[in-house]
Amino acid sequence: MTAVASVEELLVAVREGRHQALPGLLKPMGQSERKAALARLKALRTELRGWDWDRWQERTKVSRSLIIAGAGCHSGAAAAAAWLGARDLRRWDRLPKGILLDVVAGRDRAWLGDVAHRLAGRTSTAQEDYPLIHELVRLSGCTVPTTDGYVYGWVETVRRAGLLRELRRDPQTPVLVPRLFETAELARPLAWSASPDAPDQWPSALVTLSEEGIVERAVLVDTTVARLLRGGKPADLRFFLALLQRLELTADEERERTADWMGMASDAPSTVASHAQGVLARLSESGELPARALADVTGSVLFRSEKKLVRAQLVLVGKVMRRDAEAARELLPAVAEAFGHQDVDVQERALKLVARHLGAVPGADDEGLREELAASAALLSPAHRAAAVEVFGDLPDARSPEEYEEILPRPPEPRRLAPAADSVPELVEDLMVLSRADNEVSLYERTLDGLVRLSHREPDALAEALRAALADRWWLDDSYRWDGDRHFSGHPHGVEVVAAALLERVPVKTLHNARGWAIAPDTCAHDGVAAVVNARLWEVAYCLRTRPLPFLLATPTWHTGALDPDELVERLREYRRLDVPVAPVDFALALLRVPRSGADSAARAAADLDTKEGDRLAAWLSGDGPALPALRAKAKAETETEPREVRTSGLLHRPASATRRRLHEAKERLALQREFPGPFHWLGRPQTDSYRTCYHWRGGPAHAPAMLPHDREALAGWLVPALKASALEDLPGTTESLPTLAEAGDPREVAGPAMHLALAAGLGARRPEDRLAAVDALLVLAARGQLDGELLGHDLAELVGLGLMKPNRLADSARTVAATGACATTWSVLAGALPGLLTAGTSPRGLGEILAVGADCVEHCGTAAAFSVGPEGIPGLAELAARRGSSQLVAQASRLLKALNQGVEQSTPETVKTSR
Incomplete structure (x- = not known):
């Protein structure tokens, strides 16, 4: 061939x-x-x-x-x-x-x-x-x-049945076993093999190999300890800890690695730290751990949040000081570090330990040691101040509760939106950044307005720059099989449709048809907001191909999405001068972004324009425009007073009040349909807080706050269902818009019930990072003077009672707020929640943590907190405190009651200082 x-x-x-x-x-x-x-x-x-x-x-x-x-x-x-x-x-x-x-x-x-x-x-x-x-x-x-991938492959091929036999006869074992501890991540089969006693699992097999000389024992010990010290995923650490336990280190091996155990006890996850703590206890008992080294590690351990580790460390230190009174000179300053621990029980244990051993220290009259400990005692909770005074005498810088100063963040100020890019290179840069941060609404608005302005002023230069910058887009490749027409008619894909229209990659007919997409009758708020955003993009793209606009009317003035009414009047005046027709969707969005009251001069200026749009703006600013039922909070009476059997019957069988209400809403919808384009017609229906017609479970749409910057209550109401679900399911990101909502609305008005309910649900979110966003929103409302603590507390108690919030999550959120210095704010919320929690019949698990946070706040706030609950006190608290036993719940109830009573007995302070 x-x-x-x-x-x-x-x-x-x-x-x-x-x-x-x-x-x-x-x-x-x-x-x-x-x-x-x-x-x-x-x-x-x-x-x-x-x-x-x-x-x-x-x-x-x-x-x-x-x-x-x-x-x-x-x-x-x-x-x-x-x-x-x-x-x-x-x-x-x-x-x-x-x-x-x-x-x-x-x-x-x-x-x-x-x-x-x-x-x-x-x-x-x-x-x-x-x-x-x-x-x-x-x-x-x-x-x-010996690469990571080869090691992972080797581990996967070794069968679990007969593991030891296979490892013995594999010549690669001596080379690859040490690498098990050096890979970036632990091989997955090892994570499933974390029992120190099972003979058919890796820990036992590796120890047997070391006993037979196939693998060096020193290598196993060193690499295992090093990996535990390095940290990692909990599943990985379980394997290494199991192997370490199976190795059963000798006393000499433990002593040689004293510094490693100290590092683990200070910084490792709790399971690893607990093991290291046990090793240090053995070393201390045998006299192998110097008092100076024990003091160093004690200072670090007492900063940890795990109460079990902290208490165990205090017990260890107490044993050492009982054996060696001289060691107390080194150890007592370390014990005093616990005076600042967040748990008052830990503080009490540390104080008792210091009181017990201070007098036994040789040379205890040395004022230097006593002054050092007394200075640390200033960190104790007010509940322990009296006991501390008995030990140390007068404490330095012990601030009275009457001098309490509330620390709140500075109220956020509206930030003016940066102007649109004035040059083609600057706009292209904004477009590239936006492609990686599509939820950044301010950048989105600037970029969209820049595309409109520069396509009107420099269309050829902009088209050339976009063609080069977007060369990797498939819709610019003529050989590509997919249909760009169908692609952009179904979804605009952000500002990309505008760029594609400018480069003539989308037919004008497609853009014209897409603008008129019908909105389904049962559209939820999420789809409604998306429909408005998409319709505006299609409209802008259509105008670029038919009658380019000089600029957009709805570009916000402020970062919140709010549009200054005087600025909108000037934009309409410029449109009239240029004789440019107004884009309907863009103008309708502009109306939603201006306030409907308090702009009388702008309303008069708009009427003087003598244009149809000017007259509509004037009517809107004066409150005479069409009402938007979707933005109106649904009264409880509408759902509670109407009999269930009547709600599903025909119109003639409804109560007269319900009939009048529906006729009025129908009239409002007709007015809205006459004056607003189709994508806005869903605003003519009140939105429900149910998922029956909504499948969006991540929270509010990113553009919603900027679309309705003056309607915080409506936005919060739309967000509530997802927030409630986030407390039960793993739904990350549901609270991310809460801080933005807190900044929205009229700064002169207290936030409404929907905003407080949304905030309450966010504080009970499943993920800690989601709860932090809710905490930020709470602090913003408090700083603006818009927080109703009692209302928020009632909502929190109701969510706990319904099983939609776990008390330990509420305690965590409250503790985080108080840690910022806002103890009075935190107590105002807890004071509103505790009556419902304490009189619910059965005490929910975790209530003791909530009471502990409340006691901390009252002890810091003093009389201001005591008088905030009124002379009758908190219902159910005294009964709980009077129960027998020493449980956390009863102990914290007694502590809170004592703090409140002490506050009542003191004189009322003239003011409570607030730092913003």
Whole structure:
């Protein structure tokens, strides 16, 4: 057979996917034939990339054959390894080990070893290619690769049944076992093998290998301790801790690693820290841990939040001081670190420990030690001040509760939106940034307005710059199969549709039709906001192709999305001067962004424009425009007074009040439909707080606050269902818009019930980071003087009673607010929640934590907190405090009651200072 014929036969076999025949076709070929075939194979690979997805089965077979043929035709090890690891050829398939080994069987051993190590070094494929790499290593006799991927592959291939037997007979074991502790992440099968006692799991097998001399014990001990000290995922640390327990370190081995145990006790996760704490206790008992070292680690451990670790450390220190009174001189200052612990029980334990051992210290009359401890005692809770005075005498800088100063953040000020880009390069830069931060509404508005302005002023220069900047977009590739027309008619994909329209990649007819998309009758608020945003984008894109606008009317003035009415009047005046027709959706959005009251001068100026839009703006600013039922809070009476059996009956069978209400809403809808474009008609229906017609479970749409910056109550009401769900399900990000909502609304008015309910639900979110966003919103409302603590507290108690909030999450949120210095604000909320929580019949689990936070706040606030609950006190608190027992619940109830009573007995302070 001629060389040309053999190459053609090979290519035919590859195209037909007959990979089993490839070894027989490749072996007779010489170097020149393989070189010629390789060029054809590369061309076929390029062709394969352009195949449509409907040929995926054919593509899979051809790709498999290409891998085999390419491996046999490449002469260089680097090129062969790159070909074998190419993702575009492999998709989800593993390499065909048997056929590949047959193809390369005649290669030089050095070549095989080189390919093996190069494949092992490919992070993305080494783990799944382990079977092939291992065989290449065996055939070549090269050194065993030690990359992470190769180690992961090795662990996965070792069977759990007979694990020890396989490890014993595998010559790679002495090389790869130390690498188990050095990989970036632990191999997954090891994480599932974390029992120190099970004989068929990795910890026992590794210890047995060390006993038999296959693996050095010192290596296992050193690497295990180092990995625990390094930290990592809890599942990974469980394995290493199990191995450490199975190793059963000797006293000498533990003593040699004293510094490591100290580091773990200070910073490691609680399970690892607890083990290290036990080792340090043994070292201390045997006299191997100096008092200075114990003092150092004690100071660090007492800063930890885990009460179990802190208490255990205090017990350890107490034992040491009982054995050695001289050690107390080193240890007592470390114990005093606990005076500032967030848990008052820990503070009490530390104070008692200091009181017990201070007098026994040789030379205890030394004023230096006593003054040092007394200075730390100033950190104690006010509940322990009296006991501290008995130990140390008068405390320095002990501030009276009457001097309490509330610390709140400075009320946020509206920030003027930066002007749109004034040059093409600046606009292109904004567009690129927006593509990576599409939820940044301020940048979105500036970029959209910049596109409109520069397309009106410099259309050619802008088009040229966009074509270069967006060269990677598929809709600019004429050879691409997908239909850009259909793509942009279904969704505008942000400002991308505007750029595509400017570059004439979307037909004008498509944009015209997309503008008039009908909104379903049962549209929820999320889809409604999205419909408005999308309609405006399609409208802008359509105008760029038909009658370019000089600028947009609805671009906000402030970062909140609010539009200054005087500024809108000036924009309409400029439109009139240029004789430019107003874009309906853009103008309607502008109306939503201006306030409906308090702008009388702007209303008069708008009426003086003598245009249809000016008259509409004047009516809107004066409150005479159409009402928007979707923005009106639904009164409880509408759902509570109407009998259930009547609600589903016909109009004639409804109560007269319900009939009048529905007729009035119908009239409002007709007015809205006359004056607003179709995408806004959903605002003519009151929105419900139910998921029956809404599947959006992530929270409010990003553009909603900027669309309705003056209607915080409506926005909060739409957000409540997702916030309630986030307390029960793992729904991240539901609270991210709460701080923005807190900044919205009229700064002269207290936030409404919907905002308080949304805030309450956010404070009970499942994820700590989501609760932090709710805490930020609470502090913003408090700083603006818009927080009703009693109302928020009632909502919190109701959510706890309904099972929608766990008390420990409420305690965590309240503790976070108080830690910022807003103790009075925190107490105002808890004072509103506690009556409902204490009189609910059964005390919810975690109520003790809430009472502890409340007691902390009252002790700091003093009389201001005591008088805030009124002379009758908190219902149910005295009864709870009078119960027998020493549980956390009863103890904290007694503490809170005592703090409140002490506040009542004191004189009322003239003022409570507030720092903003």
